[in-house]
Amino acid sequence: MDALVRELGGSLFQRSGWRRCVAQQFDHTPCDLVAQRGGQIVGALALQRCRTPFGGMHLISSPYGVYGGPVGRSEEIRHALVDAALEEARARSVGRLELRSREPLEHPQLQSSDLYVTFEKPLPGSWEEVLSGMKKDERRLVRRAADAHGLVLDEGPWYVDELAELFHASKQRLGSPGLPVAWFRALQEELGPEVVLHRARRGDETLAVSLSFVDGDALRMYYIGTAPHANRAYSATSFMIAELQRWALERGLKVFDLGRSRRDAGAVKFKTNQGFQPTPLHYAYGLVGTQELPSFNPSNPRTAVLRRTWARLPAWLCVQLSGALTRYLP
Secondary structure, three states, X not given: OHHHHHHOOOOHHHOHHHHHHHXXXXXXXXXXXXXXXXXXXXXXXXXXXXXXXXXXXXXXXXOOOOOEOEEEOOHHHHHHHHHHHHHHHHHOOOOEEEEOEOOOOOOOOOXXXXXXXXXXXXXXXXXXXXXXXXOHHHHHHHHHHHHOOOEXXXXXXXXXXXXXXXXXXXXXXXXXXXXXXXXXXXXXXXXXHHEXXXXXXXXXXXXXXXXXXXXXXXXXXXXXEEOOOHHHHHOHHHHHHHHHHHHHHHOOOXXXXXXXXXXXXXXXXXXXXXXXXXXXXXXXXXXXXXXXXXXXXXXXXXXXXXXXHHHHOOHHHHHHHHHHHHHHOX
């Protein structure tokens, strides 16, 4: 199955290593579907059964990832995989089937959502072209971060604890739970050299740590944690995005992925200023036990009170609660 996913341009989030990490850390059960013809696998749909806090269940492709959905050698095969997934969803009486597809899924029993966009572009031929692709003000901030503030990019797997600490703090400032350090370590162990960690520092001070995936010929910058003053004072995230593109260029990678954002989020403007353009994600849902598309996200005004409350909690309590809550936020 993994070989087919790679061949047909599927993502790391659709391969077995990702699902093993999710199962190990969050206890969501793999429920993959494959299509065969003449004894050969010709299509696959990576699915996991994800429990809800109240005893229910959803079928998701791929939990904690941003690119999922069916892959197959023809539209007919992909359509058949969706049919089989809907049948599985009804048989298990789940709340919904969620397919995090990059491409449109034309199916009469699916409802689509345009909430998310992604930011991915081919890498240019040189570092100078990376900089010239940025907005003028961002380019100036990146140069200033290095030349005036002395920011340096370091690489190493040992930054995982700092990543978890800064990621929790960053998410709390946004009013959202973080992820346990055990999750990041599991990714390192399972995916090996496909996981890379980088630190942006000023002298001995760590300003930001990122975890990225080397996914075929693409570098996917996926998690980042920053110190409270890192961007306001030193533009650490802009510096890291630019330097990671340099890192990818030096290793012969062809694509840089700055990740998913909600269409209405402030991050869209920030990522556009880095030289990226939004591309719609075609998430699709088969509603079985529920009648509404998922809406528990910061775009929903009804979550504002929860986010403000979370942001005011003691940091140690947020860390403890996040371990339990993120199991239900796949």
